[in-house]
Amino acid sequence: MxxxxxxxxxxxxxxxxxxxxxxxxxxxxxxxxxxxxxxxxxxxxxxxxxxxxxxxxxxxxxxxxxxxxxxxxxxxxxxxxxxxxxxxxxxxxxxxxxxxxxxxxxxxxxxxxxxxxxxxxxxxxxxxxxxxxxxxxxxxxxxxxxxxxxxxxxxxxxxxxxxxxxxxxxxxxxxxxxxxxxxxxxxxxxxxxxxDTPGFIVNRLLVPALAQAMLMVDRGDASVEDIDKSMELGAGHPMGPLALADYVGLDTCLFILQGWVDNFPSEPAFVVPDCLRAMVDAGKLGRKSGEGFYKWEGDKRGPVSRL
Missing domain, CATH: 3.40.50.720 (NAD(P)-binding Rossmann-like Domain)
Structure with missing residues (x-):
């Protein structure tokens, strides 16, 4: 038909x-x-x-x-x-x-x-x-x-x-x-x-990558600024992963990751970083709320935010 x-x-x-x-x-x-x-x-x-x-x-x-x-x-x-x-x-x-x-x-x-x-x-x-x-x-x-x-x-x-x-x-x-x-x-x-795979193509690759950047923040491996600048200058990305997470919306990132963790508990790529949950709990949702990993004025990114 x-x-x-x-x-x-x-x-x-x-x-x-x-x-x-x-x-x-x-x-x-x-x-x-x-x-x-x-x-x-x-x-x-x-x-x-x-x-x-x-x-x-x-x-x-x-x-x-x-x-x-x-x-x-x-x-x-x-x-x-x-x-x-x-x-x-x-x-x-x-x-x-x-x-x-x-x-x-x-x-x-x-x-x-x-x-x-x-x-x-x-x-x-x-x-x-x-x-x-x-x-x-x-x-x-x-x-x-x-x-x-x-x-x-x-x-x-x-x-x-x-x-x-x-x-x-x-x-x-x-x-x-x-x-x-x-x-x-x-x-x-x-x-x-x-x-019909979780996240399809783009989000299946992108969202776990954002989560890995957040896990580096959790562990204190590197600063927010240095993580983002590394991916901009070292990988040619137009925006670092933490700035991108802010742009997407930290609540949206949490929603996606939490759903994947709940539905696919054996998939190690699906994890909710502590800093992500803390940001959302604090109402720091990224660009849309004016503050996330960075402070924002509209689309203009400001200094790094601190929990």
Whole structure:
């Protein structure tokens, strides 16, 4: 059972979801009809504002570079926005060909949603999760249509980042998987394929590396500054691991690592460093709270923080 993807639903218009809506609406390879779903009208208003402002910024940059005239930018912006509709009613997703879920990383909320989507959407609809750390197989099982469920893990900010991890479970229909890879290509992103393994590719490699840097802090092996500077100058990384952890959010790092420790206790790469737990307990969540391993003013990194 394969149908072409023409109508795309996105559940959640927050940090990730609004970017996915924008990417789909501005697809260079195809004209998609996009439906954004949120729980409240206020949330729709906030998400709509983010999308409109982001599209305007992107087109303004094209004008500044001489790639578009002001008139063309205005025309294109209106066209992109005309492709998007918004709703608080899940029934508005019933005739979508692809529904991408981008809600909070909480299985207690996600799994019932997939059960509802499995009953609500048409049988040919593909269901996809933007989760970065939860098992796709659990959501696939809850949906009642595991052959039509995949992971589509976008990266923040979606408007800028080209990578999308396309994740398959043992039950995913190969044709569905290839359709999703083609969809990712059509919106100007680069798909990479992965099995339903913890953290997929990027986070499976990245998050344990961040944890190892934190364990060095726990042991007093080196200072925060020297750990980060070593990876910047010695490995060519644009940002050191502890600064990156601050940027990701220390609460997010803890959530991912604690979930892995709980679900895969025999995997030695999955560990929660003491300094990470202490930072989060102290409300030092990184850039978002203004303090983590470093002090922050917006995106500007300041001096090292002390517990």
């Amino acid at each position: 394969t149908t072409s993807i023409n109508k795309v639903g996105v559940i959640g218009l927050g940090l990730m979801g609004h970017g996915i809506v924008q990417a789909a609406s501005m697809a260079p390879g195809k004209r998609y009809e996009v439906v954004g779903l949120e729980a409240t009208e206020d949330a729709i208003g906030a998400g709509k504002g983010r999308i409109e402002a982001s599209i305007k910024r992107q087109l303004s940059r094209s004008v500044a570079r001489g790639k578009l005239t002001e008139a063309d930018a205005e025309s294109q912006g209106a066209d992109y926005l005309s492709r998007i509709s918004y709703t608080t009613d899940r029934a508005g997703l019933a005739d979508c060909d692809l529904v991408i879920e981008a809600i909070t990383e909480n299985p207690a909320i996600k799994l019932p949603l997939y059960t509802e989507l499995g009953l609500l959407t048409k049988p040919s609809c593909i269901l996809a999760s933007n989760t970065s750390s939860l098992k796709i197989a659990d959501m696939a099982g809850a949906s009642g249509r595991p052959d039509r469920v995949v992971g589509l893990h976008f990266f923040n900010p979606v408007q800028v980042m080209k990578l999308v991890e396309v994740v398959r479970t043992d039950a995913t229909d190969p044709a569905v998987f290839e359709q999703c890879r083609a969809f990712v290509n059509s919106i100007g992103k680069h798909p990479v394929s992965c099995k």
